Structure formats: structure tokens, C-alpha cells
Amino acid sequence: MLLPQTQEREYRFKLALRMGLPIFLLILAFISDTLINSYESVQISFYFTFIILLVFSVYFIFFLIYSGFDVQITDNITKTFTREYLYKYIRKEIKKNDSYTLVLLSVDNLNAINAQYGIANGDKVLFQVVEYLGNYLIDKKITNFPMGHIKGGDFIIGLEGKKENYTSIIDLLCLKSSDFKVQDIEVSISGAVTDTLYSNNLDYMIENLFELQDENKNKKIINKKESINPNDLESFVIQAIDKKSVSIMTQNVYEDNVEVLKEYFVKLKNINGEVLHPKSYMKVVNKLGLTAEYDFLILQKCVLHSKNKSTGLISITISPTSLRNHNFLSKTKNLLDANQHVKNRLVLMSSEVDYYSHIEKYNGILQSLRAEGVKIGIDRLGSLHSSFLYLRDLDIDIVRFDSYYTKDKNRDKNKNIIDGLNTMAHLSGVKTWLKMLENKDVLEFAQGLKIDYMQGKKLASLEKIYED
Numbered sequence: 001m002l003l004p005q006t007q008e009r010e011y012r013f014k015l016a017l018r019m020g021l022p023i024f025l026l027i028l029a030f031i032s033d034t035l036i037n038s039y040e041s042v043q044i045s046f047y048f049t050f051i052i053l054l055v056f057s058v059y060f061i062f063f064l065i066y067s068g069f070d071v072q073i074t075d076n077i078t079k080t081f082t083r084e085y086l087y088k089y090i091r092k093e094i095k096k097n098d099s100y101t102l103v104l105l106s107v108d109n110l111n112a113i114n115a116q117y118g119i120a121n122g123d124k125v126l127f128q129v130v131e132y133l134g135n136y137l138i139d140k141k142i143t144n145f146p147m148g149h150i151k152g153g154d155f156i157i158g159l160e161g162k163k164e165n166y167t168s169i170i171d172l173l174c175l176k177s178s179d180f181k182v183q184d185i186e187v188s189i190s191g192a193v194t195d196t197l198y199s200n201n202l203d204y205m206i207e208n209l210f211e212l213q214d215e216n217k218n219k220k221i222i223n224k225k226e227s228i229n230p231n232d233l234e235s236f237v238i239q240a241i242d243k244k245s246v247s248i249m250t251q252n253v254y255e256d257n258v259e260v261l262k263e264y265f266v267k268l269k270n271i272n273g274e275v276l277h278p279k280s281y282m283k284v285v286n287k288l289g290l291t292a293e294y295d296f297l298i299l300q301k302c303v304l305h306s307k308n309k310s311t312g313l314i315s316i317t318i319s320p321t322s323l324r325n326h327n328f329l330s331k332t333k334n335l336l337d338a339n340q341h342v343k344n345r346l347v348l349m350s351s352e353v354d355y356y357s358h359i360e361k362y363n364g365i366l367q368s369l370r371a372e373g374v375k376i377g378i379d380r381l382g383s384l385h386s387s388f389l390y391l392r393d394l395d396i397d398i399v400r401f402d403s404y405y406t407k408d409k410n411r412d413k414n415k416n417i418i419d420g421l422n423t424m425a426h427l428s429g430v431k432t433w434l435k436m437l438e439n440k441d442v443l444e445f446a447q448g449l450k451i452d453y454m455q456g457k458k459l460a461s462l463e464k465i466y467e468d
Helices: 002-038 044-070 083-096 110-117 120-140 167-179 202-217 230-243 278-287 291-305 326-338 358-369 385-393 415-427 440-448
Strands: 100-107 147-151 156-159 187-197 246-253 258-270 313-317 344-351 375-381 398-401 431-434 465-468
Touching: 083 100, 083 147, 083 156, 083 202, 100 167, 100 202, 110 120, 120 147, 120 156, 120 167, 120 415, 167 187, 167 313, 187 202, 202 230, 202 278, 230 258, 230 278, 246 278, 246 291, 246 326, 258 291, 291 313, 291 326, 313 375, 326 358, 344 398, 358 375, 375 385, 385 415, 398 415, 415 431
Parallel strands: 258 313, 313 344, 344 375, 375 398, 398 431
Antiparallel strands: 100 156, 100 187, 147 156, 246 258, 246 465
8 A cells, every 4th residue: 555545544534533532522521411410300401511512513523524625635536645745745754854856757648548538547547557656666665655646647756865776766667667558548657856966945856857857758968067956046047137147149040152140049147157058047937937038138138239230130039928928029119119220130939839729819919020020930840739830820931940850860761841841831931941050961951952041060150249
């Protein structure tokens, strides 16, 4: 039996005891009063006492029942801890132990299971996965551990000790789970491991687990030297945005061997003057609700820097949520009005994983920017599902293909795909753009497909132009 089930039984027993013991004592007092005062006949005080005890006991029972339902410590479907109780439990464990490990295990295809087999079968899958995970860890002599359901198909497990003690076990679990099925339903399980060496803050640890999980899925190597304490990282981001401390680099983009565009790359700098990589801080920016402020800082710096520069296009990557933010949009238009040198020169590139459902509203916003002389570009075409839909549904100027297609092992294999997307974009009157052209072969590949805009080290290196 897993720890959450044991804890639930103990909790229910204590609740029953709290309900039953006072009632028992009240009944005992009632009987004692009757025996003492009513050997031969029942006195009026008997009825008075009876009514008081009855009202009090009924009130007390309902109060305890209400309190019991108000505080639920296990999830009804999976029988693991609720998120609230899990967090409370683990915070105590972190304070109590010198080192503590958290494990994230996720049913990656839960949404697909719910859609194909129904929510009831999805619930069965979650319960069976919990049993599978619990039995696996128990077989490895790991017992009495808290497990909680935090959202969707995601579960957190708390384990005493350092993550080195569990990493290989969890890796093996994810590997073995490739053949795991529930009533012929294929289940995809992935995981990640972190410990208090990263942070003693539970919220930071859980965020780190999801970041590690994404990196594992994308098979990216984690550079431990770039790891920053999350508390410090938040402070760095806030200070950098407040002081507008940034580093700017550009790279030339060519059309028919003629420079037509400069892409701007802006990074924040910490208090020591060190440049932070966006991948390390963008989640912090989003979590702090500073996305629109950060994007406007980038836009402002690039627009002001481009004054008295070449007359070609300048490209900046902006979050789509900022483009849909009323305050950002208003400030951007004011910025453009005050800087006519970027009229018909500014290109705003964006991409997002999930398709924005209010597409007509979104398109209207983009057209208001285009009316101000801004060109709109969609990034990562051919990789993100939303990018293809935006090419179809939005009135835009440029699409940039995902760098996946310029890698040696993918280039020839997917040539027909990128050729088809390129033709489709051109038929829609949209320019195409391919980056990461690092050698002669990939450059010739892009030229053979008649891509409009070309970018990469083979054509031009990154140039540091500004630091503040």
C-alpha cells in the first residue's frame, strides 16, 4: 500500500475518532445525569438536558463532517495525494532532511487517450500508472514515499537523499515503460529528477523538473556551468529589466547575395555585467508577468539603435502574447510614430506552440501593425503546428523555416517538405527565410529551393554592436 493510501486511512480514522469520542462523552454525561436524578421518575431537567445535548451533538457532527470534506488529502481518481497536501507534506520533508529528491513522472499522451478512448478510460490509465510506478519503486526497495497528482497526467514523488541515488532507477523506469499498456491502450511515460542541491524552494524545484523533462524529450545536453540559483535569477531579471541592461548583436540576412535585413539578438545582463542566455531566463520573465515589458524593452532598444544605420529591414523576435497585449500595442505604435526612420523597415517575428483560437481578433491586431508600416513574420514553420495554421489563416509577410531542416541528417530527407511549404508560401505572396546556413552544402541546398532570405555563418557572422 502506498503512503498516500496509508495516510488517507489514518486521516479518516482520526476524523471518525474526533466525531465519535465527543458524542460518546455527551451520551455518557446524559445517562449519568438521568441515573443520578431520576431513580423513580424523570424530572423536567431531563428533557432540558436532552434537548441541549441533542442540538449540540447534531451541530458538532455536521461541523466535523463539513471539516472532513473540506480537507481532502488524496485524489479521488488516482488515490495519490492532492497537490495541496503533497506540497505541504514535502515542504516539511525538505526542512527535515539535508538532501531531498523530487521525481516528475508524466503520462505524456493523456490528452490523446481521453480524446480517443474517453475520459473514463483516461482515469483508469492514471490509476493503473500509479500502481505501476508504485510497484516498480517498491521492487527497488523504495518504500513509504509521498506521491501526488499535481495536474493532468503529471505526478510528483518525494524521496529522501540525493538525486544520484535515483537517476538510473528513473531512467530505467521510463525505458521499460515503453511497452506499458492498459487494456491495449498505449501509455507514454517520461520523467525527470532534481534535488535540493538545485534549490530548497519547492516551487522552483517543480518548475525545474518540467524544464528538465522538456530538455530530455528534445535530447538537449544540460550545461551545469550555466546553472543559476533560481532566487538569484529572478533578481537578475528584475534588475536588468528595471535598469534596461542589455547586450545587442546582429546578423545580416541576404536576398540574391544582397544584404536586405539585419536580425537583432538582445540578451539581458546581470549585475556583474555577464550576459544571460534567453533560454535560462525567459520562463522567469513569463512567470513574473514581465513578458510585455521585456519585449517592449527589446523593441525600444533596437528601434533607437537602428537610427542613422543602414536603410534595410530590421528583424526582432517578439512574444505573440505581447502582440495581443493592449498596452504593448499602444506603446509600440507611439514608439513608431516617434521614430519614423523605422517606417516600413521593422519586422516582428513570433511563434507559439498552441494555436490562438480567436484568430480573427489576432489577425486584426496584426493588420493594425501592418498599417503602421510593420512587417509580420511567423517563425519555425514546419516544426510548430500553429505556424502552419498561421500561414494559412493570418495575413503576414514572411515565414521562417525551423532550423531542423538545415541540419545535415535532415536536409535531404525532408527536401520535398520544405520545397512544398516554400511553394505554398510564395503562392500566398509570403517571403520565405532559412537560417543556420553554416556551410557551403546547406547554402546551395537553400539556393536550389529558391528561398528568399538566407542567413547563417556561411554568409555573415554575429556582430556585437551594443551593450548597456
